[in-house]
Amino acid sequence: MMKKLVIINGVPGAGKTTVCKELYKSISDSVWLDGDWCWMMNPFVVNEENKSMVEDNISFLLRSYLNNSSYKYIIFNWVIGNEKIFETILSKLDDIEFQLYKISLISSPKVLKERMLEDGRTEEQIKNSISRLKSYEDMDTFKIDTTNMSVKNVVSKILEMIK
Template sequence: MKKKLIIINGVPGVGKSTVSKELHKSLPKSVWLDGDWCWMMNPWMITEENIRMVERNIIYLLRSYFSNSNFDYIVMSWVLHREEITKRILEGIQDFEYELTRITLTCTHESLRERMLLDNRTQEQFEASSRRQRLYEDMETFKIDTSNISLEETIKRIIQEL
């Protein structure tokens, strides 16, 4: 079986981590990489040096997962709001043979606000996420609007897409 890389992206607060965690538990022989883990630094600073470091770390982890015979599915969740970021990540693993599925989670403005409030996120964070939603519209990804569907239904749709 050829390994499958499942990339799940979307704005902060849309539910990428929640969906990825559940998807990972639903797929046999799977591993989950949350790109946010590579950004857990204090102070949190978006600099060119940190961006490159995070991308190198993600590529390193993906390469390790591809090299490990214990995994058939690699679930990666991250904001990935620009195609060039995804392109750089994929270039770093181009020597591996795998099937790629790219999924963008979306939701309505109202659903995003509710989710971010439940996560104790600020109005500023909500507004930043809301502004970024348009960046995902033209991406060549399978889109799932999670506004009015359950976590289980979201997982079911992803597994059907695989």
């Protein structure tokens, strides 16, 4: 069986981490990497050096998992706000054979705001996420509108797609 790389993106607050936490538990021989883990730095500084380092680290980890015989499914979630970021990460893996699934989690602005308020996000964070929702609609990804879906339903939909 060919390895499967499942990339789940979406705006902050879209439910990527929550969905992936359940998804990887639902699939044997799977591993989960959250791109946010590679940004856990204090102070949090977004500059070219750090962006390049994070992209290299993510590519290294994905490559390691794809080359490890123990895993058939590699689940990766991150904001990935544009196609260029996909290209940067995937170009570093182009010598490895795998099936790719790119999935964007989207929702209505109203539900996104409710979820982010529940998570204790700031008004500024909520405004930024809502303003970026539209950019995900134009991406070359499979869209799952989570507005009226439970986490379990989203996971089921993804499982149908990748199995």
